[in-house]
Amino acid sequence: xxxxxxxxxxxxxxxxxIVLSVLVLVExxxxxxxxxxxxxQNVWYxxxxxxxxxxxxxxxxxxxxxxxxAIREGGHRGGAGTLSPRRLLSPSEHTVRFGTILLYLxxxxxxxVPYVDFALATFLFLFPFALSFxxxxxxxxxxxxxxxxxxSVIMAVLLLSGVWPRAVESFEYAFEIPLAVLAIAVPVxxxxxxxxxxLLARRFLIxxxxxxxxxxxxxxxxxxxxxxxxxxxxxxxxxxxxIRYFFxxxxx
Amino acid sequence: MYVIDQFTSFGLSLYAxxxxxxxxxxxxxxxxxxxxxxxxxxxxxxxxVALLTTLTYGVPTETALIAxxxxxxGAVYGGSYASILINIPGTAASAATALDGYPLALxxxxxxxxxxxxxxxxxxxxxxMVVLVLLSPLIIDLALQFTSFEFFLLAxxxxxxxxxxxxxxxxYKGWIAGFIGLFMSTVGRDRLQFFPRFTFDIxxxxxxxxxxxxxxxxxxxxxxxxxxxxxxPLARPKEFARxxxxxxxxxxNAKHIVRSASIGVGIGSVPGIGEDIAGWVSYGVARxxxxxxxxxxxxxxxxxxSSETANNACIGGALIPLITxxxxxxxxxxxLLGALMLHNVTPGPMIEFEHPGFILELTAxxxxxxxxxxxxxxxxxxxxVKVLKLPAQVFMPVIAVLCVIGSYSxxxxxxxxxxxxxxxxxxxxxxxxxxxxxxxxxxxxxGPMADENLRRALMVxxxxxxPLFQRPVCLLLLVVIVLTVMSQIPACKRAKxxxxxxxxxxxxxxxxxxxD
Numbered sequence: 001x002x003x004x005x006x007x008x009x010x011x012x013x014x015x016x017x018i019v020l021s022v023l024v025l026v027e028x029x030x031x032x033x034x035x036x037x038x039x040x041q042n043v044w045y046x047x048x049x050x051x052x053x054x055x056x057x058x059x060x061x062x063x064x065x066x067x068x069x070a071i072r073e074g075g076h077r078g079g080a081g082t083l084s085p086r087r088l089l090s091p092s093e094h095t096v097r098f099g100t101i102l103l104y105l106x107x108x109x110x111x112x113v114p115y116v117d118f119a120l121a122t123f124l125f126l127f128p129f130a131l132s133f134x135x136x137x138x139x140x141x142x143x144x145x146x147x148x149x150x151x152s153v154i155m156a157v158l159l160l161s162g163v164w165p166r167a168v169e170s171f172e173y174a175f176e177i178p179l180a181v182l183a184i185a186v187p188v189x190x191x192x193x194x195x196x197x198x199l200l201a202r203r204f205l206i207x208x209x210x211x212x213x214x215x216x217x218x219x220x221x222x223x224x225x226x227x228x229x230x231x232x233x234x235x236x237x238x239x240x241x242x243i244r245y246f247f248x249x250x251x252x
Numbered sequence: 253m254y255v256i257d258q259f260t261s262f263g264l265s266l267y268a269x270x271x272x273x274x275x276x277x278x279x280x281x282x283x284x285x286x287x288x289x290x291x292x293x294x295x296x297x298x299x300x301v302a303l304l305t306t307l308t309y310g311v312p313t314e315t316a317l318i319a320x321x322x323x324x325x326g327a328v329y330g331g332s333y334a335s336i337l338i339n340i341p342g343t344a345a346s347a348a349t350a351l352d353g354y355p356l357a358l359x360x361x362x363x364x365x366x367x368x369x370x371x372x373x374x375x376x377x378x379x380x381m382v383v384l385v386l387l388s389p390l391i392i393d394l395a396l397q398f399t400s401f402e403f404f405l406l407a408x409x410x411x412x413x414x415x416x417x418x419x420x421x422x423x424y425k426g427w428i429a430g431f432i433g434l435f436m437s438t439v440g441r442d443r444l445q446f447f448p449r450f451t452f453d454i455x456x457x458x459x460x461x462x463x464x465x466x467x468x469x470x471x472x473x474x475x476x477x478x479x480x481x482x483x484x485p486l487a488r489p490k491e492f493a494r495x496x497x498x499x500x501x502x503x504x505n506a507k508h509i510v511r512s513a514s515i516g517v518g519i520g521s522v523p524g525i526g527e528d529i530a531g532w533v534s535y536g537v538a539r540x541x542x543x544x545x546x547x548x549x550x551x552x553x554x555x556x557x558s559s560e561t562a563n564n565a566c567i568g569g570a571l572i573p574l575i576t577x578x579x580x581x582x583x584x585x586x587x588l589l590g591a592l593m594l595h596n597v598t599p600g601p602m603i604e605f606e607h608p609g610f611i612l613e614l615t616a617x618x619x620x621x622x623x624x625x626x627x628x629x630x631x632x633x634x635x636x637v638k639v640l641k642l643p644a645q646v647f648m649p650v651i652a653v654l655c656v657i658g659s660y661s662x663x664x665x666x667x668x669x670x671x672x673x674x675x676x677x678x679x680x681x682x683x684x685x686x687x688x689x690x691x692x693x694x695x696x697x698x699g700p701m702a703d704e705n706l707r708r709a710l711m712v713x714x715x716x717x718x719p720l721f722q723r724p725v726c727l728l729l730l731v732v733i734v735l736t737v738m739s740q741i742p743a744c745k746r747a748k749x750x751x752x753x754x755x756x757x758x759x760x761x762x763x764x765x766x767x768d
Contacts, residue, residue, distance in 0.1 A: 001684065006421060009685045017428065024435060027450060045710035048442040048449055051703040055438065059431045062424050069422065097481045102677070104649075105473070109656060109673045114666050118657075126649050133480050133645040207646060214650050218657055226310060228661045231669070 007075030014067030024056035104129045107152040117234030122215035131207045176235045265616040282319040283624040286326020293340045294479040297327035298583040305591040306658030313595040322621040332369040338487035345527030345563040348535035352555035363492035369560040370629035376561035377622035379513035380568020385615045391576040395601035400709035405729040407702035414524020418688035429687045433695020456667040463590040465659035465672040472655040473676020489640045516562035520569020524694045526582025527563040534562030583690045
């Protein structure tokens with residue numbers, strides 16, 4: 001970031017921080033000052049508000065200084081253009097890549113991990129994510145991101161409308177089976193997109209191996225090594241459990 | 253007598269660690285993992301320690317400590333591989349090493365450079381360890397006199413100094429980061445009255461923000477985003493034949509070793525700034541004091557030795573305030589503190605009462621870890637550098653998965669996951685705007701200490717701030733804090749310049765010299 005862009009950013013963060021510190025101070029003012037939590041009379045210096053008041057105060061001063069400095073160096077000018085329709089329609093490559101990364105991270109953490117079997121969720125995150133950046137071809141990046149975006153929207157709608165929980169209640173794998181099919185379809189589709197470029201084909205293979213091996217390894221290591229219950233255990237976890245049960249020596 | 257006593261118990265500590273095959277395995281394994289972690293560009297020592305912490309919830313404290321310290325030592329050293337062989341620092345700590353290490357590799361002396369960094373890192377770690385064990389008891393003696401006021405000021409001092417020294421843009425950006433961290437630490441029920449602060453009736457927030465997810469988010473996510481957003485070409489590591497310890501060259505550079513190690517320990521012991529700054533400062537000093545500064549940057553052995561000795565010496569230095577005062581001296585040390593707290597060990601002046609022999613145990617582990625690091629470096633470097641061929645685009649997404657599972661497995665709480673990713677994204681924007689992240693993390697860790705001690709102090713003094721000015725250490729800290737703040741106010745800066753100009757009899761400097 002060059003200095004001008006930095007001051008423009010400072011101008012915006014200055015305002016955000018001022019708002020935040022005022023909010024901190026407002027919220028703190030609702031804390032008991034001279035009475036304690038239990039309602040007993042108390043003194044100001046034992047109040048739980050004391051420390052947040054100091055922090056909010058200092059933060060307010062510092063953000064005003066930040067804002068003042070930004071204005072003095074011209075940071076308040078020329079910042080409005082950042083949200084013009086033209087820039088929204090044709091974002092820079094940096095923005096596209098950043099947006100894609102954010103999409104994958106958010107979809108993985110907020111949608112996949114809590115509601116889908118850990119190994120399956122991780123594959124659905126890892127494979128398109130790593131492939132997009134390793135193969136590094138804009139069309140693949142875009143198509144993979146669209147798949148994940150579509151999937152996230154569908155999942156979000158199903159979860160918010162209550163269809164997901166109800167369906168899972170009647171049949172545990174109601175959504176995991178379609179997702180497992182998707183997990184097979186995505187690599188097949190990606191392989192067709194890549195065509196017969198030997199370098200990219202090699203990268204595809206490496207990504208595929210890593211995306212299959214690491215979720216499985218992590219799942220087994222955490223589940224059976226460290227005995228950590230996975231956030232959601234479904235298809236793969238049950239399969240692993242079934243296999244373990246099958247091979248378990250009787251009486252052990 | 254005291255020295256002999258200490259020596260005997262040190263030997264016993266060493267023996268106790270060595271006797272267990274599991275510990276030895278963990279030691280060697282974690283060191284190797286650390287070297288690999290350090291060598292891979294984009295993976296830092298802090299992230300390594302943070303991710304490893306998530307694996308050590310369930311193991312005994314001693315084993316956890318061995319794993320984490322070995323990881324720390326290995327990762328700080330491992331960064332030099334990438335610096336020398338592909339001219340991309342494996343960790344920020346080794347950034348200065350690349351300046352002379354890579355030119356050496358270009359001359360076909362990569363093996364020599366790696367041998368030098370291996371031995372220099374080993375000597376640096378040992379030096380830091382010796383200072384740690386000699387100085388800690390003295391500081392603890394002093395710190396036992398501290399009251400709540402001192403601890404409150406120390407916490408503030410730590411955040412302020414770390415913010416001041418780690419900011420690359422405006423100094424108060426570091427302070428802002430620190431105060432954001434302090435604010436985050438107030439979320440949850442306060443420890444004296446159990447009043448819920450900023451919890452907004454979300455029950456998951458009652459216990460406060462967990463340190464491990466916050467650290468994984470703050471250090472992991474920005475790193476992942478940065479590496480993937482900016483296209484990093486996969487570099488071809490330079491070839492080398494074999495690695496020798498290079499004792500001869502080291503002996504000839506003895507003065508650089510001693511000076512750099514001292515710089516490293518010194519910088520390490522300052523709260524919140526760590527190996528990267530130690531490496532740069534030491535390199536800068538070596539160049540400025542050299543008789544032939546023009547050779548620096550063209551493959552000067554002294555440059556490589558200086559930065560690598562200092563960054564490893566920094567480890568011992570960073571542990572000094574951590575153990576004696578409970579204030580982490582570097583970002584990985586902050587993570588270490590988080591890990592220790594999970595194991596119910598609270599570092600601070602009381603540590604030797606609560607856990608007798610803790611410092612010596614730590615020292616023994618450091619000694620063994622540096623030995624393991626040296627041995628692995630000399631024998632396995634050729635194999636380890638193969639990891640440099642791994643594409644970052646593939647392993648960074650895997651690191652994201654590790655951050656996720658790591659945050660979750662603490663307390664099996666999906667909420668920590670949401671927290672981790674939210675903190676991570678905010679931290680990414682902050683780093684993009686050149687806010688340093690370590691003051692934020694130090695703030696999160698020291699916040700409860702500052703809060704509790706302030707109120708406890710005022711309770712004892714019945715609301716009076718007078719002790720701040722009556723107690724010598726308080727007064728000293730207060731003066732330093734005020735001076736640090738004043739030095740950033742433009743009016744004071746100008747006044748100071750005028751004053752120094754007058755005192756030194758110089759002509760007034762151009763007003764545009766002001767950096768405001």
